[in-house]
Amino acid sequence: MRELVVLGTASQTPTRARNHNGYVLRWDDEVILFDPGEGSQRQLLHSSVTATDLTRICVTHFHGDHCLGLPGMIQRLSLDRVPRPVAVHFPAGGVDYFARLRHASSFHETAELAVEPIEADGQRIVLRHGTLEARRLRHRVETYGYRLLEPDGRRMLPEKLAAYGIAGPAVGELLRTGHLDLDGRRVTREEVSVRRPGQRFAFVMDTALCDAVYALAEHADLLVIESTFLESEAALAAEYGHLTAGQAARVAAESGVRRLVLTHFSQRYADPARFVDEARRHFDGDLVIAEDLTTVRVPPRRVPSDE
Template sequence: MRELVVLGTASQAPTRMRNHNGYLLRWDDEGMLFDPGEGTQRQMLFAGVSATDVTRICLTHFHGDHCLGVPGVVQRLSLDRVQRPVYAHYPASGRDFFGRLRYAASFYETADLREEPVETDGPVASGTFGTLSALRLEHPVDSYGYRLVEPDGRRMLPDRLAEYGIAGPDIGRLQREGSISVGGPGAGGATVALEDVSEHRRGQRFAFIMDTRLCENVFALADGVDMLVIESTFLAAEAELAESFGHLTAAQAGRVAAECGVRLLVLTHFSQRYTDPAAFGAEAARHFDGPIVVAEDLARVPVPKR
């Protein structure tokens, strides 16, 4: 399963309809919780998300709407006795902040939470899920965006497999070894390479971009992703205000998606000054002609299929 579970979509101040930030990316066996703001633990309950689903906590920066949910989530990991390690990625300059959030109140700690602060641009984690990288953004405090890239692979072609009589366990052996012999030496056997019965399959890509001005790394993070989750705190009429506070407009988010070849654009982190969320989608659509989701609390957004 690969989907984005939206736990909150507000910016600095929550509203009656929008909780502070919070986004869980389900990516096969991984559950990456991005920017859990205040109230995230309760939003997880509403969304049907368990603490056992969380494998990583990824913070872009240490403004309250992006991190005040950490204490509740951390304590819930222990309360629910999560067995596997959970990794925490955050800007290294905020070590003291994370320490205070982690131990904001007394609790019986049983969970294995492993802190892996982000020191500089580059990969922060890798595994069967792919590579998770972070790039510095432009905001009044240290802020990073995240990019997840799955390795490229091969897509097996059923008609080609049938042509060579390859089936069952032999398919797995071919994928592991790169080539196999078919037919046997007494039956005119031949060597079949993986490339003979498959085609290149591009790995899926995801990017998460929160509070920042428009900068080079915004485009680097978004380049060619299948899903871009990006802040659009303001509309274009307040572009100067957005620039001064280190934020993006919906128009800028649309431009990024268009220039970077994004497949699905997810807008979020809306200022409480706006009451019509459709305006964000309409503004982004003037620049990007692909599918756009104006995020709502508790929505589930599938990662586009390959």
């Protein structure tokens, strides 16, 4: 299962309809919580995710709307006695903030946290089904965006396998070794399969437009990106290190994004349709204006390329 569960979509100030940030990515055996803002623990109760499901927490930066839910989440992990280590990633320059949030109040800590700060632009964390990469963004404090990259694989072609009489355990051997010797002829994996592009997920929060935004978004199947302002407040967005809906949509269009999720909306905007209208001027693909407690699927795999 690969899907995004949205816990909150507000920016600096929550509203009656929008909680502070919070996003959970289900990616096979990984369940990653991004930017747990205030109220994230309670939002989980209204979602299909539990604290016990979490395998990893990623924080982009230490502004309150992206991290003030950490104390409650960490304490909940201990209360529920999560049976596995939970990795936590955040900008290394904010290690003191993390320590304060982790021990914001007295509690019996039973959960094991694997604290792994992001030390450098481009840092990579190897997962079982892909690689998590952090890129330095341009904001008023140290901020990183994240993307999850699945390596390319192969999709076996049944008609090709049948033509060579390859079936059963021999298929697995062919995948592992790259070839099979049959009746004096070597059959290679490439002869009976096509490249299966790996899937890509990108998460971009508070930032002005910069090269790292494009690097994270490149060919993303699902891009979750802040669009705090509309173009009418572009000067304000630039001053505070944020994107407009138009900028986010242009990034998606230029980067070959398949499904675009806009979020992190300023409380000044009551009508989400305005973000749709602005984004559609630049992006004609699959567009989602995020709402609290909705689920967004990662699109099906891209069509394999012929070789």
